[in-house]
Amino acid sequence: MAATRPLSALAAQLLQPRAQMRAVRNEAVVISGRKLAQQIKQEARQEVEEWVASGNKRPHLSVMRVGENPASHSYIRNKIRAAVGINSDASVTISHQYTPKEQLKKHTILTDVVISAAGIPNLITADMIKEGAAVTDLVGDVDFEEVRQKGGYITPAPGGVVAMLMKNTITAAKKVLRLEEQEALKPKELGVASN
Template identity: 30%
Template sequence: MSAQLIDGKKVATELKEQIHQDVENWVAAGNRRPFLKVLQVGTDPASTTYIGAKTRSCKQVGIETDTTHLPDTVSARELKSVIQSFNDDDSIDGILVQLPLPSHLSSHDVIESIDYKKDVDGFHPMNVGRLAVNEPTFKSCTPAGIFELFKYYSIQTKGKHAVVVGASNIVGTPMGIMLSREHNIGKATTTICHKFTKDITIHTISADILVVAAGQPSLIKAEMVKEGAVVIDVGINRVADETTEKGYKLVGDCDFESIRKKASWITPVPGGVGPMTVAMLMKNTLLAAKKSIYPEE
């Protein structure tokens, strides 16, 4: 068996084309163009790269965007004051605070300070809570993007055993919730593994659908994967490679070459889940502009 590739880049391109059309229809109907405010604290190179990808996507789909830069010495009070000004600005539809933050700042507190109606990342406790009880909400972009891939490739999850490796609030936990509770395409029996899980292979080898988001290169080997499993690799890791111009290459959390010989479907890294995350951010920003999730009372 040789796994079929799940082409996230292709699906994201098609999705963004549809979002672009939806944006233009929205503007043509007399509405102002959606606006995404991005906030970066410090000058982390990886964060700058990610923001660049997001702002380029905004331009592609017709969403206006602007990035505010704050020094990495900013205090929690000062940062929350800036965020509150964004909350109060009716011209801003979505707010994105680029993570990670400097160590002296609490990501949880900062995320909670964002108006949940503008939380297009889907990280606010209100949005996560609504996700858990199947209420309309902004869904965390990476899990939402993975579900778009499931739908595009007609990969069924209902009644399957899904295993998520990684329990972060950004990917693993919302992914587990959606796999078990999503109305139309979820309904899987779901196991979430984390760094305290003993003998992780016992769980991964039984997975019909394996989602790996642990941030550890080559964590999952072929012998840990069930024949015919669907493997979704969320990890993006830099590993040294002197044969490349940059001196490194990007790899996932799975040993791609060996696992693709056993899996039925697999996402590559790069070009798998990553592009879908950005596309879903665009979709959430448009939804925020339309106020279709949290309409005005």
């Protein structure tokens, strides 16, 4: 049977490089996420400004929050603060048909945009809407005559919302295609062969 080294000798040998490192340096190397984040945000800010200066629309970030977790509130606030020139005037709260009306009102009275699709006639009334809010009624939930006196914008249901969704989808697809075509042309313009 082959002779084996005692475990303590093997462990000492494996740990030797770390022990030698500690002798040279007594503390851990600090990797600064904040420093790196600042650099990335500065680069993103510059890209956004170049994008807008080229005649493009300023990018927009919308945030959807589900539930009332305080950590989520904090996370959303941090996103808004870090927007680097990107428009960000929104937290989205989702309620459903079983949300008590008083709880629902706590949300809708504060919002600039209300989109309703619960399927409950007259669920949204004027006392639940912020003055000047935009109200989109997809299926007849909004007391139209009452809310139109208070809201800044309102869509009657049924209306053109679904039609506009289809139109906006094809418009977005065309924009993506144009961007892809522009990217494909860049190497040719520079006289570079592409695969």
